[in-house]
Amino acid sequence: MPRLTARVPVTSLHGNIPLTLPFKGEESVEANAVAVQVLAQLDACLVRGDWQSDDFQNLWVDGEDAWFKDHLALTGSVRTIRRSSSIKKAFQTLVPARRAANFGPDAAFQVGGPARFERLNPAVAWIDAPFVFDTRDPAAKCGGYLKLIRTQSGEEEAKWKIWVWFSALLELKCSPWGHPARSSPLPGVQQGNAASRGLPPSTVGGESAPLDLLVVGAGTAGLSALTCARALGLIAIAVDKDAQVGHLWKSRYKALHLHTTKAFNALPFAPFPARYPDFVSAEQFGTYLQNDVVSALKLPVYSGILYDNGKWDDARKFWVISLVDVDTGERGQLCAKNIVMANGPLLPEPRIPTVAAREQFRGETVHSSEFTDAKPWAGKRCLVVGTGASGHDISSALHHAGASSVHLVQRGPNFIFPIAAQEAIIGQIYNEKIPIEMSDLMWSAMPLGVTRTITAAVLGAGTQQIAPTLFQDLEAKGFRVEREKDFTHFAHERHGGHYQGHDFDLLTSGKVKVHSAPAGISHFDSDALVFQDGTSLQADLVVWATGFTRKGSVPEWLVEKGLIDAEAAKDVEAIGHGVDEEGEWPGRWTGSGHPALWFTGAEIQAARYGGKLIALQIAMEKNSELPTAYPRADVAAYTNGVNGSH
Structure with missing residues (x-):
């Protein structure tokens, strides 16, 4: 029976932000001086290890609002710990165990450079203070961000205290970062071919040592993990059943574009060349994966190879893996110390409603994942059922292809916002001026509950500023707008039901019509879809x-x-079933429950960063430096998707 770390609704996560109202002298706050002072006090406390005094506790905001978030640097895992008392307990254990020291400002711009004062709105502000430190177990360079809040009680002098600590492992001394376009030490491996053919050389028997890892799947998640593994000097290859890397992207409907900029969606060590537009089409993204990732980085990817099965040899501590050449049926074997599953275990299957009398319908039906081209439907009557991102994109494509009519069928309200409002958040972190590795750290720094609070405020204000009448204009055409629930609910719990668009003119002009069907669909007629309301x-x-x-x-x-x-x-x-009480995704990137089985997936940015975390852990394991993860006590049995017992 698989295990299930207890899961919670995203909306239940603590997201309070301590108030920092405008104060005298705010314009001249010397953020760097404040950060240097707090870091000096912190370093003294941690080196001294006097956990019984109040010195360490006084550095943090009181009670429920203090956060310690860590990615491999101290906890050996991906953790978010709340409350000052729990943080003290964690530091008391972890700082001596990792032999962490030399906490100080980021003078070398490894994670962000000088500290800066940031005001989100009239009620919320903080100092963002990048910092670095060393650990000796494992020997590593680490860094992160302190979010410092100004506190004041009565007539006392105001103090800056740690509200959020975020730390991450940056580089291992035993396995420093190099360039992934290095030669493979495995004889006979073909590199840099997005449409390679034939089985990889066997590592079973003879003098060949097992691979450090086999990556199953060569989409964005698999390529990210493979790239990072090779950059750390690990012996790794990837296999994929598709005939060519990027095939899935190139086979999608022509109008599909990424809804975030190329700066947000590049893979590790492979920034988008200038010739690509800011918002890349699916076809362009497939070309990027083929030419600017696999070929440019000389990645050893074997296309047209099906991962058939893997059996764990507990005595020899590696997987014996069976592969099949899709074209020829030829079988082969590999041995690998680790398997990284990037072949879709985190991705669900298409949801297709069961509708009565489907056989009577003389038209065609297709799920959005199989829809490829709108042109054949010129002059035809088209219905798109569902009003998330795919629904909007496909209805737009059908209209522009000349469909005689396009109706967008909506059952429940949707969360809507302009892409420009989204870019007000993303563009400050992901842009051509900031290295993507640094951007990923900045993006990861806040606890999910706090991110939810900030995102709701910024998206709401941005939408109101950019398109003040958008909601009313949409509702006037019958489109129902979700005004209660926020973006984080749709992104992390529903995994859909939201849409960010460049414009909504087709809906507000009535060129694409909205049909509201809150009661759902009844049945098909020979040439129509009939709804429950008649x-x-x-x-x-x-x-x-x-x-x-x-x-x-x-x-x-x-x-x-x-x-x-x-x-x-x-x-x-039982990964993929929501977040835990810390706002993290158990089993994804760390701690799957099997020491040599790893899972990665989700959106491109998360897959990119997750591939880095997986590669670092495997490199530590190879060098016998993987620390024991900081324990947690809330692992329950899993039964049919709910907490239960064996």
């Missing part, structure tokens, strides 16, 4: 832009597909 819409094409659904748990999925043996899967975390 209304109907004639159609030649129905596109199900209805999202995806996940069946069962990831461990069960792996065993059912025959990808790993049941014994290896029995303790694997």
